[in-house]
Amino acid sequence: MNSFLEQVLNTIDKEHGSFENMVFILPSKRAGSFLKKGIAKIIGKPIFTPEIYSIEEFVGEISGLSTATNTQQLFELYYAYLEQTTQEQEQENFVDFSKWGQTLLQDFNEIDRYLIDTGKMFSNLSAIQEINHWYVAAEKTEMVQNYVDFWNKLEKLYTAFNQRLSGKGMGHQGLVYRKAYDNLDAYSQSHSHKHHIFIGFNALNTAESSIIQHILAKKNADIFWDLDAYFLNDPNHDAAYFIRNHQKTWPYLIQNGLKGITSSFIQDKKIKVIGVPKNISQAKYVGNILKTLAYENNGALTSTAVVLNDETLLNPLLNSLPEEIDRVNITMGFPLNKTSFENFFHQFLALYVHKQPHGWYYKDLLSFLSHPYMEVLLRDNNTSHAQTISQTITTHNLTFLTRNQLLSFAQPNNTYLDKLFFEPIPTPKQFIQSTLEIIAILKDKLQAMGNALALEELFHFFGIFNQIATMLSEHTFINDLKSLLTLFTELVAMETLDFKGDPIEGLQIMGMLESRNLDFETVILTSVNEGILPAGKSNNSFIPFDLKRNFGLPTFKEKDAVYTYHFYRLLQRAKHIYLVYNTEPDVLEGGERSRLITQLLTDETIKNKITEYIAVPEIKVVPKTETRIQKDDALMQLIKAYALKGFSPSSLSNYVRNPLDFYKQNLLRINELQEVEETVAANTFGTIIHDSLEDLYKPVIGQYLDKDILTEMKGNIEKWVKHHFDKSYSALNQLRGKNLIAYQVIIKYIRSFIDFEIRESETHQIKILALEEKMTIGLNYPEIGFPIQLTGKLDRIDEIDGTLRIIDYKSGKVVPNQVTLFDWELLTQEYKYSKAFQLLCYALMYTHEKTSDSLIAGIVSFKNLSAAVQHFGIKASQNGRKTDIAITPDTLSSFHAELKRLILEICHPDIPFIEKEV
Numbered sequence: 018m019n020s021f022l023e024q025v026l027n028t029i030d031k032e033h034g035s036f037e038n039m040v041f042i043l044p045s046k047r048a049g050s051f052l053k054k055g056i057a058k059i060i061g062k063p064i065f066t067p068e069i070y071s072i073e074e075f076v077g078e079i080s081g082l083s084t085a086t087n088t089q090q091l092f093e094l095y096y097a098y099l100e101q102t103t104q105e106q107e108q109e110n111f112v113d114f115s116k117w118g119q120t121l122l123q124d125f126n127e128i129d130r131y132l133i134d135t136g137k138m139f140s141n142l143s144a145i146q147e148i149n150h151w152y153v154a155a156e157k158t159e160m161v162q163n164y165v166d167f168w169n170k171l172e173k174l175y176t177a178f179n180q181r182l183s184g185k186g187m188g189h190q191g192l193v194y195r196k197a198y199d200n201l202d203a204y205s206q207s208h209s210h211k212h213h214i215f216i217g218f219n220a221l222n223t224a225e226s227s228i229i230q231h232i233l234a235k236k237n238a239d240i241f242w243d244l245d246a247y248f249l250n251d252p253n254h255d256a257a258y259f260i261r262n263h264q265k266t267w268p269y270l271i272q273n274g275l276k277g278i279t280s281s282f283i284q285d286k287k288i289k290v291i292g293v294p295k296n297i298s299q300a301k302y303v304g305n306i307l308k309t310l311a312y313e314n315n316g317a318l319t320s321t322a323v324v325l326n327d328e329t330l331l332n333p334l335l336n337s338l339p340e341e342i343d344r345v346n347i348t349m350g351f352p353l354n355k356t357s358f359e360n361f362f363h364q365f366l367a368l369y370v371h372k373q374p375h376g377w378y379y380k381d382l383l384s385f386l387s388h389p390y391m392e393v394l395l396r397d398n399n400t401s402h403a404q405t406i407s408q409t410i411t412t413h414n415l416t417f418l419t420r421n422q423l424l425s426f427a428q429p430n431n432t433y434l435d436k437l438f439f440e441p442i443p444t445p446k447q448f449i450q451s452t453l454e455i456i457a458i459l460k461d462k463l464q465a466m467g468n469a470l471a472l473e474e475l476f477h478f479f480g481i482f483n484q485i486a487t488m489l490s491e492h493t494f495i496n497d498l499k500s501l502l503t504l505f506t507e508l509v510a511m512e513t514l515d516f517k518g519d520p521i522e523g524l525q526i527m528g529m530l531e532s533r534n535l536d537f538e539t540v541i542l543t544s545v546n547e548g549i550l551p552a553g554k555s556n557n558s559f560i561p562f563d564l565k566r567n568f569g570l571p572t573f574k575e576k577d578a579v580y581t582y583h584f585y586r587l588l589q590r591a592k593h594i595y596l597v598y599n600t601e602p603d604v605l606e607g608g609e610r611s612r613l614i615t616q617l618l619t620d621e622t623i624k625n626k627i628t629e630y631i632a633v634p635e636i637k638v639v640p641k642t643e644t645r646i647q648k649d650d651a652l653m654q655l656i657k658a659y660a661l662k663g664f665s666p667s668s669l670s671n672y673v674r675n676p677l678d679f680y681k682q683n684l685l686r687i688n689e690l691q692e693v694e695e696t697v698a699a700n701t702f703g704t705i706i707h708d709s710l711e712d713l714y715k716p717v718i719g720q721y722l723d724k725d726i727l728t729e730m731k732g733n734i735e736k737w738v739k740h741h742f743d744k745s746y747s748a749l750n751q752l753r754g755k756n757l758i759a760y761q762v763i764i765k766y767i768r769s770f771i772d773f774e775i776r777e778s779e780t781h782q783i784k785i786l787a788l789e790e791k792m793t794i795g796l797n798y799p800e801i802g803f804p805i806q807l808t809g810k811l812d813r814i815d816e817i818d819g820t821l822r823i824i825d826y827k828s829g830k831v832v833p834n835q836v837t838l839f840d841w842e843l844l845t846q847e848y849k850y851s852k853a854f855q856l857l858c859y860a861l862m863y864t865h866e867k868t869s870d871s872l873i874a875g876i877v878s879f880k881n882l883s884a885a886v887q888h889f890g891i892k893a894s895q896n897g898r899k900t901d902i903a904i905t906p907d908t909l910s911s912f913h914a915e916l917k918r919l920i921l922e923i924c925h926p927d928i929p930f931i932e933k934e935v
Contacts, residue, residue: 020051020055020535020536020590021217021243021277021279021534021536021590022048022051022052022055022216022217022534022535022536023055023058024277024279025214025216025241025277026052026055026056026059027059028241028276029214029239030059033212036056036060036064036067037064037065037067038067038210038211038212039067039068039211039212039213039214040067040068040069040070040075040208040211040212040213040214041067041068041069041070041214041216042070042071042072042075042213042214042215042216043069043070043071043072043216043217043533043534044071044072044217044218044219044533044534045071045530045531045533045534046071046074047348047520047527047531047533047534047535048216048217048533048534048535049069049070049071050520050521051520051521051534051535052069052216053066053069054521068211072218072225073190076193076194076197076224076225076228077193077197079197079200079201079204079228080188080193080194080196080197080200081186081196081200082182082183082186082187082188082192082193082196083186083187083188084187084188084189084190084193085182085185085187085188085189086511087122087507087511088488088504088507088508088511089187090122090182090189091115091118091119091122091507092488092492093178093181093182094118094121094122094125094174094178095111095114095115095118095494096181097174097177097178097181098114098118098174099494100177101170101173101174101177102170110494110500111494111495111500111503112499112500112503115503115507120557120558120559121174121559122189123557123558124558124559124560125175125178125179125189125191126189126190126191127191127222127558127560127570127571128175128191128570129179129189129190129191129192129194129195129224130190130191130194130195130222130223130224130225131222131223131224131568131569131570131571132194132195132198132223132224132227133568133569133570134568135172135175135176136172137568138560138564138568139171139172139175140172141564141567142168142171142559142560142561142564143165143168143169143171145561145564146165146168147165147168179192183196191224194222194224194225195224197224197228198224198227198228201227201228201231201232205231205232205235209235209237211237212237212238212239213232213237213238213239214238214239214240214241215229215232215233215238215239215240215241216240216241216243216277216534217241217242217243217277217533217534218240218242219242219243219244219259219260219579219582219586220259220571220575220578220579220582221259221263222571223569226263226267230267230268230269233267233269234268234269239276240269240276241276241277242260242275242276242277242278243277243533243534243586244256244257244260244275244277244278244279244586245278245279245280245281245282245585245589246278246279246280247280247282247283247622248282248585249261249275249278254581255577255578255581255582256578256581256582256584256585256586257582258575258578258581258582259578259579259582260275279589279590281589281590282585282588282589282623283622283623285592285626286588286591286592286593286594286626287592287593287594287626287628288588288594288596288617288623288626288627288628289594289595289596289627289628289629289630290596290598290614290617290618290627290628290629290630291595291596291597291598291629291630291631291632292597292598292599292600292610292630292631292632293597293598293599293600293631293632294599294600294601294633294634295599295601296327296329296330296333296544296599297333298632298634299330299543299544299597299599300330300333300334300336300337300543301333301337302597302632303323303334303337303541303543303595303597304334304337304338304339306541306595307321307323307338307339307342307524307541308339308341310539311339311341311342312341316341316342316343317343317344317523318342318344318523318524318539319522319523320537320538320539321524321525321537321538321539321540321541322524322525322526322527322532322535322537322539322540322541323524323525323526323527323541323543324527324528324529324532324540324541324542324543324587325349325526325527325528325529325543325544326528326529326542326543326544326545326546326549326550327543327544327549327607328349328352328528329355330543330544331347331349331351331526332351332355334526334543335347342523342524343523344518344519344522344523344524345518345523345524345526346516346518346519346520346521346522346523346524346525346526347516347518347526347527348520348525348526348527348528348531349513349526349527349528349531350513350514350515350516351513351514351516352510352512352513353474353477353478353481353509353510353512353513353514354506354509354510354512356474356514357388357389357390357471357474358390358471358474358475358478359478359509360388361388361390361391362452362478362482362505363502363505363506364381364384364385364388365385365437365452365455366448366498366501366502366505367381367502368381368382368385369442369443369448369498370498370499370502372442373417375417375419376417376418376419376422377417377418377419377423377438378416378417379410379415379416379417379418382406382410382418382423383407383410383411386403386404386406386407387403387407390459391403392404393459393462393463393466394433394437394455394458394459394462395427395433395434402427402434405426405427406423406426406427409426410426414745419440420438420439420440423438424438433455433458436451436454436455436458437455439451442498443498444496445489445495445496445497445498445500445501446486446489446490448498448501449482449485449486449489449501450486452482453479453482453483453486456475456478456479456482459475460472460475460479463475473514474514477512477514478509481505481508481509481512484508485501485504485505485508488504489501525537529550529580529583530583532583532586532587533583533586536589536590536591537587537591538590538591538592538593539591539592539593539594539595540587540588540591540593540594540595541595541597542584542587542594542595542596542597543597544597544598544599544607545596545597545598545610545611545613545614546598546599546602546607546608546609546610546611547607547608547609547610547611547612548607548608549607549611550580550584550611550613551576551577551580551581551611551612551613552573552576552580553573554573556572556573580613581613584613596614596617598610598611598614600631643931643932644677644931644932645929645930645931645932646677646680646929646930647929648925648926648927648928648929648930652684653926655684655685656684656923656924657803659683659684660801660803660804660805660806660920660924661803661804661805661806662806662808663793663806663807663808664805664806664807664808664920664923665807665808665809666809666854666855666858666859667855668683669854669858669916669919669920670848670851670854670855671683672919672923673845673846673847673848673851673854673919674848674851674933675932675933676930676931676932676933677930677931677932677933679923679930680930699828699829701745702759702763702828703826703827703828703829704741704745705738705741705742705745705763706763706766706767706826706828706879707789707812707826708737708741708744709734709737709738709740709741709763709767710767710770710788710812710813710826711788711789712737712740712741713730713733713734713737713767713771714730714785714788714813715788717730717785718785718786718787718788719784719785719786720784720785721778721782721783721784722774722777722778722783722784722785723778724775724778724779727771727774727775727778728775730771731768731771731772734764734767734768734771735764738760738763738764738767739760742756742760766828766879766882769882770877770879770882773882773885777817781817781818782816782817782818782819783815783816783817784815784816785813785814785815786814786815786816786821787811787813787814788812788813788814789810789811789812790810790811790814790863791808791809791810792808792809792810792811792859792862792863792865793806793807793808793862794806794807794808794861794862794865794866795807796916796917796920798917798920798921800921801920801921801924803924805920805924807858807861807862807916808862809855809858809859809862811823811825811859811862811863812824812825812826813825813826814863817873820871820872820873821863821871821872821873822872822873822874822875822886823856823859823860823863823872823873823874823875824874824875824876824877824886825852825855825856825859825874825875825876825877826876826877826879827852827876827877827878827879828879828880829878829880830878830880830881831852831876831878831880831881831884831887832878832881832884832887833884833887835849835850835851835852835853835887836850836852836853836856836875836876836887836888836889836890837853837889837890837891837892837900838850838853838889838890838891838892839891839892839893839894839895839897840895841911841912841914841915842915844857844912844915845915845916845918845919852876853889856874856875856876856889857874857889857904857908857909857912857916858916859874860872860874860889860904860909860912861909861912861913861916864906864909870905870906871903871904871905871906872903872904873888873889873902873903873904874888874889874904875887875888875889875902888902889902889904890902891908
């Protein structure tokens with residue numbers, strides 16, 4: 018296959034026989050490398066390389082101006098804005114200005130690139146805005162007047178901005194183009210001996226069109242168009258929209274015709290249109306295509322290109338490349354703002370931007386401390402200070418933290434902590450100085466680890482922060498950390514990590530614009546979706562659509578035609594084409610498949626060469642099987658150790674609920690991840706109630722309760738609740754929000770309970786015997802062969818009218834049918850009866866080796882205090898009315914039989930732990 022560039026060079030060689038005194042101008046730098054290769058192939062001997070420019074380089078050469086970076090442009094525009102807005106109260110700070118300043122830069126750029134009469138443009142623009150805000154009132158409000166004044170000052174802002182840049186020998190792209198247009202005569206005179214050749218252009222702005230036509234009119238230039246006759250001859254095909262317009266309006270083309278037009282699009286080719294769900298699946302699918310191609314070509318993909326319409330697919334694609342490919346060249350750089358270091362420095366800076374007067378918010382700190390590079394920075398002799406600090410914050414439920422607290426958590430002190438956490442909040446210059454010190458520390462640690470890639474990334478950030486340091490000394494308006502964060506984000510967004518590779522050989526991975534003038538036999542195009550290809554109707558501009566049309570500025574219609582040209586140009590000479598699109602429309606990832614695919618499928622000439630299908634991942638339906646954990650020797654050792662320590666009523670209830678939960682939580686001790694409780698969690702809520710009641714009732718152990726004692730007790734409720742709140746939430750200087758509500762609810766619960774006790778004491782004699790009594794008893798089961806213990810803590814043991822009573826406090830809701838039993842087997846089969854099970858366990862432990870005719874046991878549910886004490890009871894049947902609440906030796910004997918059966922099941926080596934559906 019002869020590529021477009023090779024065809025052009027062969028034509029030039031035949032017409033001129035030499036490439037001396039020639040200046041080649043192409044749409045992009047990328048095409049220049051392939052042009053050099055083509056010249057070398059034709060000449061076959063050493064020569065001086067002719068001048069080769071991209072169009073932007075060529076225009077810059079004519080203008081004599083250097084192109085300012087986007088950041089430089091934004092700074093100069095801000096200075097111009099400050100000059101035009103004299104009153105300080107009207108001036109916006111740099112952060113707010115940058116949000117709309119970028120849009121204004123794009124508009125100024127387009128106005129100059131299209132050589133617009135700025136007087137007319139800005140006059141029309143301000144008139145439109147004034148009409149839009151016209152209203153009947155004689156006088157405008159101050160806000161509307163300021164708004165209209167802004168549009169009236171826009172021309173002055175534009176002029177001041179351009180003058181500032183020109184005075185420094187710089188320009189934005191549009192200004193460079195306008196200046197080049199003004200310098201055309203001087204350039205033509207000084208380069209009259211040069212033969213200019215323009216190759217592969219399509220859409221041109223007014224400045225480019227005027228410059229090229231001016232040089233062509235000097236009779237010492239040529240222009241070659243990269244287009245297929247099939248598109249050119251179709252008056253409705255957008256791929257030739259611009260070139261057809263050039264053909265009709267350029268005097269040179271009317272006289273000389275079009276050069277470079279070929280007829281290759283309708284030749285033999287195979288096109289596959291493939292729908293794939295989601296972006297990552299696209300990358301994986303492209304990897305499979307490449308693997309097949311590499312296998313067929315022995316790993317050499319010399320004329321294959323993967324064109325990414327969505328450049329965020331680069332990283333997933335790199336991870337999907339098959340090992341069979343021997344060479345890869347990546348034209349696009351890896352965005353620096355997608356690296357881990359960007360996240361690290363952004364979080365570091367955001368810590369101080371969002372710092373509160375009473376400290377750093379724990380979520381910001383935990384996120385920063387969990388960053389991989391914090392682990393690198395704060396690790397000493399196998400001690401991770403980052404983990405130590407995180408665990409301390411979580412354990413103590415600290416929501417806001419000061420510098421002194423953080424430094425005290427890492428003992429002995431890590432020498433780098435004070436470089437990360439400092440007070441007061443630093444100035445931008447101080448922050449940059451600290452950041453450069455941290456970079457130096459990270460550099461030494463990464464060198465010791467031999468992490469070359471991370472060092473390369475870190476070097477780029479070192480350059481960015483040094484650049485910012487220079488800017489801070491030059492621009493005084495960056496005087497707070499919020500402005501610094503905006504500047505940092507702006508600079509990082511423009512930087513890339515460039516890949517090294519052979520631009521000629523191997524698989525080529527590129528964006529759509531990098532593919533201009535290049536031809537490949539196999540083309541794989543990804544993300545062929547609406548909103549991506551073409552980009553859609555986004556209009557990030559202050560200039561209304563109608564005004565753009567009137568002045569000849571490009572709108573989304575022209576941009577659609579640009580995308581259509583690039584799309585079809587890629588397909589022109591390719592023989593194998595894969596068009597991959599996302600089948601799942603998404604606002605962020607593009608809509609339905611592109612109209613360009615539909616256009617191909619409805620083209621009678623080409624549609625018979627297209628194969629269309631949907632690629633879906635193979636889904637293996639794995640039938641849900643019952644999870645079983647067989648008890649091997651190691652597991653039996655865990656069970657024996659746990660049995661010796663003691664089964665608690667709650668752990669046995671856990672087994673009844675789901676044996677797998679008992680296995681994971683009680684035996685393996687796999688608990689939920691501990692997190693900071695900003696608001697009171699359910700278990701902490703219950704703990705505070707239990708502990709407060711213990712402290713309230715402790716002074717009256719052994720006494721009978723009466724109204725006076727209980728009334729006095731009510732006066733101490735707030736003291737003890739506050740005390741136990743402080744134990745769990747030591748960082749709460751003041752209760753607020755949901756915690757204040759929880760605090761008040763606990764007080765209300767306890768007060769209501771004591772009010773209930775006062776009423777009970779008037780009709781019953783109640784004597785407190787013990788509180789929070791820890792009990793452990795041994796269970797002798799010869800069938801098991803190893804010692805078994807039953808252990809637990811009884812919340813309250815009292816005596817009511819001479820009858821022994823066990824009370825268990827529950828902060829949640831309990832209803833009577835959960836503690837009333839009619840079938841003993843249900844006790845160890847259904848979790849619903851876990852409260853009854855726990856009460857019987859407590860009764861069994863308390864009466865162990867004691868002589869007692871009977872006792873009663875009940876639940877106090879603080880969410881259901883109206884039910885009073887809900888006693889355990891036994892009914893003859895489910896619907897039986899009579900309930901016996903006495904727990905007699907016979908009752909405990911029946912329960913002990915069920916308890917034994919349950920523990921034997923847990924400890925039997927041949928009975929696995931089987932998962933239950935909860």
